[in-house]
Amino acid sequence: MISATRLLCQKYTDLTDAEIAHIESYNQLIPALANAERADVFVDCRTSSGRSAIVVCEAKPQTVPSNYHSTILGMLIQWRDEPAVDRSFRLGVPTVGVRAVSMPEDRRIVQSVEPIFWEERLIGVLIYERPAVAVEALVSPEEQETEENDLDWAAVSRYVDDAVLFLDEKDLVCGFNPAAEALYRGMGYTGALMGMPASNIQPSTLEECDGERHESSMVNRVLQYRTVPVPSGKAKTALIIHDMTGQRKLEQELAFQRTALRELRHRTKNNLQMIANLTRSRSYEADDPAAVQTALLDTANRLLSLTATLDGIVQVSLEKVSLLQVLEQIRKYTLQTLMTPAKSISIRVCGEDAQVSADCATSVALVVNELVQNALKYAFPTGTVGTIGIELHSGRPICKITVWDNGVGFQKEKTRPGGMGLELAATIVREKLTGEWSVESGPTGTRVSFDFLEQ
Template sequence: MLRKLCKKYTELDQSDIKKLENISQILPIIADLVRANVFIDCATSDPNAAIVVAEAKPTTCPSMYEYSVVGELALRKNEPAALRTLEIGMATRDLKAITQENKTVRQSVVPIHNDAGDVIGVLIMEEDITKDVKQDRKMEFLAETTEQLTETLLNFRDSEYTVTYHINDAIVMFDQQGIATYGNPGAKKLYKKLGYRDSIIGMNFDNLVLDGNSFNKLINEPCLKVSEATVGKLTLQIKYAAMKQKNKIVGVTMLIKDITEVREKEKELILKSVAIREIHHRVKNNLQTIASLLSLQSRRINNDLVNKAFNESINRILSIAVTHEILAQNGVDDVDLKTIVTKIKNSTIKYGLPCMKNIKISVEGDSLTINSDKATSIALVVNELLQNSLEHAFDGKTEGFIEIWIQKGSMYSSISIIDDGRGFDVKAIKMGSLGLNIVKSIVKDKLHGHLNIDSTENGTKIIFDFKNE
């Protein structure tokens, strides 16, 4: 597994990989000695990600991991120690990190050098510090959860030095009779904005409630309740929780959060989404109109070579239109790649299949979401390769099969176009071919990927990859 991962994700040579394999064999011993999980990570082509190529769990104490993380990525934002040591070759001690299972640990990292002194990987030891982190996040939990706030509020309700005094959200406390006994500055400011002239302290719950909840129901069903209410131009999120002292309910806390701006932003996004859909719809229509005009023009020309150029241009324009058609339907900037490729296949079957030939085309593999810019580039490449296969692969044949295979990867995904045609000499490809130049340019400059062509007398396989988001 280590060798396979290194060949796929790294640029390490055979001797470097062999050295990492030797070290990986003693990882279990190291894990037991340090009583911790240990890993070997290697650099990838992405400067912000490393790949886990080996791991070992201690047998002398419980492991922090439920599953294997070999083959998973270590991202800079989660594991800065690993990436730092890989880059500068210096050991990193006791730096916090987030694991692939979303647990907080403390990492110590040392570099692994080859015979030339180059860093070829890092050895990582991890210690569980979840308890410490939970303690550090105590105030965050208190501020977020109303039920946890109430115990503190009861003890410090009148102090201006408490956290609640400086929270912008409105906090109102009611006693067992439903009378307001505490309101922080956020609450007083909110009710003043709603037109209340008197102090809210001493008011009955029925005069302050904004969403129609019943006080008796709240105090008799002591569980956290959340609702949303529109008051004037404000949209408010309201939480209720019963307050307890010594397991006895002594009142109710009401926390009100102004989410007006959030809802306004959501409305703006919806309106923008509608506008974007309309734009994509018009672009698609314009592209199809251009393709139709070119088609009409080509019919007036009796030159086969010129008509061939016209048809190639029409197919390229229609392949771009496919992306805008899907974007017009979705209203978002992300599209499903398999849907794009399937539409190109259907268009090819409808307009591009050679006469008197029975050629079947299938689309298989994974579904993955990509942005519109990448979708347009991939659509052009797939269309170009598919048209090329239809034009050249089945000369002298009456039937054939083309398979388009999509494979999703962790860092790079790929698309393969495989036919069972007559094949060709890869070395004899015309370097001046416009179609091939378009494909090479898009794959390299737009998709930041690689193109590989393999052909024999039994058929041709062309594969190109592209970096994931």
């Protein structure tokens, strides 16, 4: 029988059969580790896209309560949520004692991470997670004062804005300034800095003091490292760390602004082409004035569905929009443009939100708008009371949307006015969203569902 670990690795990663077999072997090891370490133990592997990791092995301790009420096997992990995992994957080194948040319980935990190699290739990480407890001081004032008496740098380093850590002959921290303490607390480290190995606080041990700056990125920090020799005293090397996070963030925002106009032009062109295709598919309705009016209203509502992805209320970051808010905007625009006093139809939006790219949201908005328009036109004869529902199911990474009504239904095998628009919406799902499409219809109503990758 194929294990869940192998199925997950085959579906979500680019690991070879031999590498997957090595990962599978951890299923026999980690239950004992969980009990011995009194911690939840997991193995994460990087997904094929490289934008996340996935939990492929798990073990809960029997000696202490677990941090999790249910299994998280198969859960996709975002780098921003687990900086220790991100660091070990990026650098291929162990990371000890970093704060994180357990998903989906949203509990504060402390992680330690060990890289897993197969024939010199990093294929996964072994993770220990314990509940976060009150963090002890990095070093007592008495210890700090004692160390300062042995080192010449103390009087100066206190007034340096950059983090300064001093390493002894064994590459262990033998002193640091307040900026270093603040930096590492902000990065989530919980252990004492004094005595910490250099390998746990910098990207890699620098064998010589070259004086050059070396930059490294983690989930929540961009740091610039520089080592310089210390000519006398207890310390052998001074590690100077400059936090570049704010500067790099500003540079990213400026780069985003420079490309925004190009992206907007490209997106507008694509959207107008889709609108032209949708309008062309309904051109047969222009046989009489009433049909012309209906076609114009339909086109207006499609344009409004596109503007829903540009509304400030739906924007959650520079690159992502709230899909649930986009659907709510479509509901509002539909009620404003297509509803008349003669129609007693309500439209409901519900579900778990998902954050997607604007391009993805645009395609989803066009499809949903088309489905709602079809329901308004054909599901309810004049004067009929009814309901249209729009449901969003976020499965991470697969989202699913269902548009349903409790109208009269239709026979799928028979063409009818509007069928071409429905077909074009299905084409958008298959070609733009790379999703699957299904239609169920009968005397009690119609349900149209489609899924797509949350991107």
